[in-house]
Each structure stands twice: as structure tokens, then as C-alpha cells.
Amino acid sequence: xxxxxxxxxxxxxxxxxxxxxxxxxxxxxxxxxxxxxxxxxxxxxxxxxxxxxxxxxxxxxxxxxxxxxxxxxxxxxxxxxxxx
Numbered sequence: 001x002x003x004x005x006x007x008x009x010x011x012x013x014x015x016x017x018x019x020x021x022x023x024x025x026x027x028x029x030x031x032x033x034x035x036x037x038x039x040x041x042x043x044x045x046x047x048x049x050x051x052x053x054x055x056x057x058x059x060x061x062x063x064x065x066x067x068x069x070x071x072x073x074x075x076x077x078x079x080x081x082x083x084x
Contacts, residue, residue: 003051027068034061 038046038061046058055063 003054006050027071030064031068034064 038057041057046061047056049056050060
């Protein structure tokens with residue numbers, strides 16, 4: 001496995017657009033799944049990098065939260081502004 005891309009590189013599939021409803025559900029459930037995944041972890045585990053030179057679990061969780069908030073604001077602006 002390439003540790004730089006632990007889930008693999010992105011490959012576009014034309015059928016992906018039809019999966020938007022599924023992706024919206026995933027985005028909605030992710031925060032609770034992350035909370036559940038790290039609830040039993042102590043500081044040592046949260047501060048462990050998932051690969052050499054990589055982010056810690058704590059950093060990944062915070063990055064996901066920041067990313068969700070940023071995406072929400074961008075979508076909100078795109079839907080509510082006359083010239084986003």
C-alpha cells in the first residue's frame with residue numbers, strides 16, 4: 001500500500017454524479033462516526049501519526065471538521081448569493 005494515499009488515488013467515474021444523494025448522507029453521518037471512532041482513544045493514540053511524517057489522528061479529525069464547515073459555507077454562498 002502507498003502510505004501517501006492510504007485510501008488510493010481518486011479516479012473519476014462518470015456514474016459518480018448519480019451518487020450525490022448517497023454522498024450527502026455520508027457527509028451527514030460522518031461527524032457522529034468520527035466521534036464514536038475516537039471516543040475511547042487517549043491522548044497518546046490521538047497524537048499518533050497514521051504514517052511516518054503524516055498527520056496525527058487528532059489533526060485528521062480537526063481537518064475533517066474544518067473541511068465540512070468550509071464546504072457548508074461555500075454551498076450556502078453558492079445557493080444564496082446572486083453573484084457567488
